[in-house]
Amino acid sequence: MKRNIIYLLLALAGLYTAGCKKDTFLQDGSIPPDGAITEAQEWANPDFARNYLNNVYASLQSRYNLDGDGSMLASGSDEAVNSNLNSSINIFNNGTWSPVRTIDDVYSNMYSGIRKANIFLAKAYGSAVIPAQELVTSNAADITYDAQIARLRGQAFYLRAFFEFELVKRYGSMVLVTRVLNSDENLDLPRNSFDDCVKQIVADCDSAADRLPDNAAAWATNNRGRATKIAAQALKARLLLYAASPQYNPSNDLTKWQTAATAAKVIIDGGKAGLYTSYPNIFLWNISGAPYNTEVIFATQTANDATVETNNAPISYNGANGRTDPTQNLVDAFEMKTTGRVITDPLSGYNANAPYTNRDPRLGFSVMLNGSTFQSKTVDIYAGGKDAIGVNVNATKTGYYMRKFLAEAAVWNTSSNTSVRKPWVLYRYAEVLLNYAEAINEAQGTAGMAEVLKSLNLIRARGGVAMPALQTTNAAGNGYVAPTQAELRKRIHLERQVELCFEEHRFYDVRRWKEAETTFSLPARGMNITQTSPGVFTYSPFTVENRVFTAKNYLFPIAQVELNKAPALKQNPGY
Template identity: 35%
Template sequence: MKTMISIKRLSLPALAGAMLFSLSACDQNFLDVVPTDRVSDASILSDSVLFEAYVTNRYMGTRLTDKEAEGTLPGFGRGFEYAMWSSVTDESIYNNDDNTWLIQRGQIAPENTGIAGTFWGRSYRSIREINYALANIAKVPMSEGRRNRLKGELQFIRAFRYHDLIRNYGKVVLLGDKVYEVSDDLTSPELFQRSEIKAGLDYAIAQLDEAAALLPAANDNTTWKLGRATKGAALALKSRLALYSASPLYNAGTWQQAAAAAKAVMDLNKYTLYTGGYGNLFTTTDNSEIIFGRLYAVGARHVCLEIANGPNGYNAWGGNVPVQNLVDDYEMMDGTRITDANTSYDPKNPYKNRDPRFYATILYNGASYRTSTVETFTPGGKDSKDGPSNWNTSKTGYYMKKFMNDNLPIDNPWDVAGTQTWIYFRYAEILLNYAEAQNEASGPDASVYAAVNAIRQRTGVGMPALPAGLTQAQMRERIRNERRIELAFEEHRFYDVRRWKVANVTENVPAYGIEIGKSGSAFTYTRKEALTGRSFADKQYWLPIPRTEIQASNNQLEQNPGY
């Protein structure tokens, strides 16, 4: 699928993006040949339009594995793929595995990384490509204002790539601005020296400060309104990195710094919480809450969410299916938890009066969907194993609704569906970043309550305010659960439970589902284990560097502990 970011085929700068961290030996003579279907380096550096196309192309990466980024190049993270990043967490499982179950089961290894093996190579390739652009941008004829804006974009993208490296591997190799060529000595130890986590975070945050000073407050071209970096995008990424830095796993910054970074985005007075309904937030192309996202166009194919994740009774494939673990963490509409002594939860009617975000996120037995009702009960439920295409039946008894646009077709969606914007940063994340950091720094003051309650009470959600008088520890748990619910399936949970150092708890319990039996008009609900063998060891707080990368360094690159 094509994105709205144009793609150009490039010679050495892109090809050498097979850079040292993902490179096997290459033939220098081959690289000296300029193919006729690619734009030459000289053309890029002499034409500002081509150079800007090169820069915008850096918002995308390289397809490195099967079933990744079908039809289009990948962006940052997994995004809209068959197996989403939620399916290596306690949010969902991927029905057909696709190299996710081994991560859920704690079997990930340098030789077998499942869907988690692409971050290292793709990130360093991108960093090399960005360094090339920064090293040559002074040669390109253009106005100083345009040049500064492109510099800011390049620094933002580079910082994003380092952010992806740091949050997955911890210590990373910092390359600075150097552009390594195939002709360089690629055996030098300095190319494989991993810096401490604090150094990596400090570098990325400093890059974002510089980028924010160069980037515009908004993109004036509607085509690029969300798809290219702005000052707000740079500060939002800084907020996330500052929050990581202060968290127990990283222990490299302070909570005060994290709170100030989030407050800087809030003080822009540019973004607001979307009030048109929680579900609609993810199906509109643009709204006031989105800070930075990836836009797609009709006819530009990528994984069509509706067919990939919908129920089997609708001729869909039931891909990323929510687990009972997540369902249980949705509050009741009155603000009680289902485990509270005074809960209003009725186990005989478990989906009644839940947080409105539940209904916009998860399809459950009895949910209205399109022109029918979801039926996961047995016997006879059309979305159960008794229904059509039963090989696509959810293993958990639930299906994903978040991100799905009911106005887009499930049958034959190709080049028609898949038009949703994938949101990298939105204002609710910033408010939650602030609330968490401020609570850790100063306790649950009025500003912490205000940030969380703004999310809970906004039009379209309408949950009650948090109770007054919470202790710091109680507020911490409420904020963590608020992140779980508000940001479900948005690629936060994997990193949140690790940075909090609670993954040894959350990832060491089974992935539960529900069996629903029907007799007459009565239903019974029986908890079941949907995916066996789920397990987590402390070494998995970081991903293993793929063995091929270690071997390419002649074993000079340090592997993460335990692997």
């Protein structure tokens, strides 16, 4: 599927051009009097259905660049500050977010994807698909017409569920559209309830899971990247976790938490995914063994360029822009490697005069610190250093640069550039483990403690990370957590913040926990670093910028342009 989408857009343009002749396209032997191609003839072409489905995949969005200048959603949360102070990503933080001033408004794109999926679901049966060996191992039953159509429709069900969830998690609810609407129908429709949306997305996930191969490894090599059974299960598990969370479950119905836990446990027990051995290389598919690794459950098409590095590397690296600058708020979340304790714990061993020593290795994998090495050069963020605050307009605003997602092999802004393969990972197995830990803790409290610790410690034990295991029995020992539901909740939230940083979870997690009015209203903090003698530094935290978050910001506003077309949608509260 890697290049098919690009070719498809060109192909579809040709397919819809009037005047095509039967010897160049049509398979049914007929030509309309005016020479135009009919819809029935399009679907009679043996390649059309598969190519049309590829075009549904085209509605998936890579998330490395939300404003056309390299901004990421991390800068709309307490994870980062964007080095371009004029970036539209700051709309999330400065109190100007409104129906006429939007950012990351996917409303139209997601409904376009839903419409394409609905068309495919309506037309796939009866289309002239030629059976092919799509799977790694196939028996005769797998290559029948019905089996092929079932897998194709399974992908469409998954993609529709994906687009639906993208709308619901932003806007709180949506108009459910499960058939092809015509332009002469009344399209000014009210939104369905959140609960109705959840039921529909779950149904689509189940329909997809029933028809799809288990995981990426089950697809033939040229089909890897397509939807799978485990991708549908992961989407369902995340949806149900959101539905159980305080934002959508204010009465704390424990059965919703248990349902979410069960959905995640299905994936864990299925054994079709696992933690990858290298945390940094989960996302870097130029590395041998990394493409379609066991941890990645679903991802976008892979880009092959160096734009993520150009946008985010420190400014001394071939004119990079240093866009996503991690905050001190995030850096402080990483525990001590030696003790497995948070840095505010008196027993942690944290030293404010050497703040990066003996920290969770994921800090260095995710954040470039003063003295970090990237592409065989030292990152110098201390005052007067080549990457320091204030060196130029693009320099870090926080005293840090993002490290996650950046490839050592990438070369840019030279006469001999080197591109790297990099998808945007949408679902991965570590999140499933975290979803399960959170849901089981909320559903069962201390009765589920063993399961919670097991899931968290699997993540912490990953090769190259090897953090001390969390435990609840030895108050003086490493990794101690008090054996209460509330304390376990804090550590689960912290583990999500660290493990999933910059992957767009924090933006939504803090909202669904109903903590954003406190957490996202705190100032974004950074670190001033002064070199007092060679290799000796002092560290002074400072406020980078103040942030604004009010109750209305838990949901996105419906863009005014959409309300003008369909007033029955009604605006989200407060906008």
